[in-house]
Amino acid sequence: MNNIEEILWNYIDGSCTPEEQNIIKTLIAEDEAYRLKYQELLILNKEFMAIELEEPSMAFTYKVMEGIRAENALVPLKARINKKIIIGIALFFVVTLVAMLGMVFASVNWSAVSAPVNLTYSVKMPSIDAGKTKIAVDGFVFFDVILALYLLDGYLRKKASARQA
Amino acid sequence: MQSKLSDTELIEQTLAGNQAAYADLVKRHQRFVFTLAMRFTRVREDAEEIAQDCFIKAYRSLASFHGQSKFSTWLYSIVYTTAMTFLRKKRVDTDSIDDENTLIQLENRPTGYDVNNAENKSRSFYLNQAIDQLLPDDATIITMFYKGEQSLEEIAQALGMEANTVKVKLFRARQRLKEKLERNLKHEAKELI
Numbered sequence: 001m002n003n004i005e006e007i008l009w010n011y012i013d014g015s016c017t018p019e020e021q022n023i024i025k026t027l028i029a030e031d032e033a034y035r036l037k038y039q040e041l042l043i044l045n046k047e048f049m050a051i052e053l054e055e056p057s058m059a060f061t062y063k064v065m066e067g068i069r070a071e072n073a074l075v076p077l078k079a080r081i082n083k084k085i086i087i088g089i090a091l092f093f094v095v096t097l098v099a100m101l102g103m104v105f106a107s108v109n110w111s112a113v114s115a116p117v118n119l120t121y122s123v124k125m126p127s128i129d130a131g132k133t134k135i136a137v138d139g140f141v142f143f144d145v146i147l148a149l150y151l152l153d154g155y156l157r158k159k160a161s162a163r164q165a
Numbered sequence: 166m167q168s169k170l171s172d173t174e175l176i177e178q179t180l181a182g183n184q185a186a187y188a189d190l191v192k193r194h195q196r197f198v199f200t201l202a203m204r205f206t207r208v209r210e211d212a213e214e215i216a217q218d219c220f221i222k223a224y225r226s227l228a229s230f231h232g233q234s235k236f237s238t239w240l241y242s243i244v245y246t247t248a249m250t251f252l253r254k255k256r257v258d259t260d261s262i263d264d265e266n267t268l269i270q271l272e273n274r275p276t277g278y279d280v281n282n283a284e285n286k287s288r289s290f291y292l293n294q295a296i297d298q299l300l301p302d303d304a305t306i307i308t309m310f311y312k313g314e315q316s317l318e319e320i321a322q323a324l325g326m327e328a329n330t331v332k333v334k335l336f337r338a339r340q341r342l343k344e345k346l347e348r349n350l351k352h353e354a355k356e357l358i
Contacts, residue, residue: 056199064220
């Protein structure tokens with residue numbers, strides 16, 4: 001501790017040890033200089049406590065909440081996609097695959113396996129209409145082309161942004 | 166009307182998706198955050214921009230607030246960082262605030278009071294005037310200590326300093342504030358004579 005003022009401020013703030021507090025208390029009671037300074041600082045402390053806070057504009061809260069809403073609207077689609085949706089899509093594909101496998105296995109003639117000598121067996125494939133197959137293949141190719149273009153676009157964008165950075 | 170819920174409860178509600186709860190948090194802390202921003206910028210428009218930015222930043226990283234300190238302490242650390250970044254960007258020479266020229270500028274600021282009507286000027290008016298004349302760091306520490314219900318340790322945490330450094334800075338800030346207050350009051354007394 002350096003001077004009377006510093007000692008007294010620590011006493012007023014309560015930031016000194018109990019032993020120090022007792023010593024200062026005695027000093028204030030017995031020493032006139034300490035007592036006068038202590039009273040002066042107490043008045044100042046009271047005044048500092050009465051410092052007035054500034055008032056922002058009336059629309060302050062509204063502006064903050066608007067800013068938050070605007071920021072939320074700008075969040076990229078990638079960040080907004082719910083993980084549950086992704087899990088749902090994955091589940092759909094898993095269920096479809098299991099169903100298809102089930103269909104294939106259900107159409108297999110397993111009785112042929114039990115024959116000890118004749119090992120021939122017949123797998124009955126589901127009948128596929130030729131016209132429908134062509135549409136399905138065209139659709140599949142079209143989807144693949146779109147997907148390839150989308151991925152290429154993404155790759156080029158990434159490359160361009162990396163070059164800019 | 167402001168919410169009676171605690172800061173922690175309002176934060177939990179905000180994280181659960183209730184934006185109205187965050188609006189309540191903003192209403193609760195806006196005056197203090199704005200005042201701190203004013204201590205740095207001294208321009209209402211800039212201070213309002215900083216204060217808004219702080220609340221948006223706090224909302225963005227609210228999930229990372231784990232309640233290890235008071236929400237206000239965490240928020241004030243955002244205010245301090247944002248204000249410092251703002252000042253750096255604006256290239257404001259904070260050291261010049263003590264220059265006589267600045268003092269004259271501050272004294273000539275429109276106050277909304279009649280200069281000749283000394284009766285209208287309370288002692289708190291002179292106190293606020295004296296705070297305006299302090300360095301931003303001093304004014305911030307004084308404001309946080311007296312109006313922010315922050316302990317020396319909490320102020321140190323918000324400002325990224327040691328508690329002992331804050332103690333010394335607070336002592337010096339109080340001395341400077343006292344000097345400026347006395348000077349302003351003497352100046353006013355001379356004008357009246």
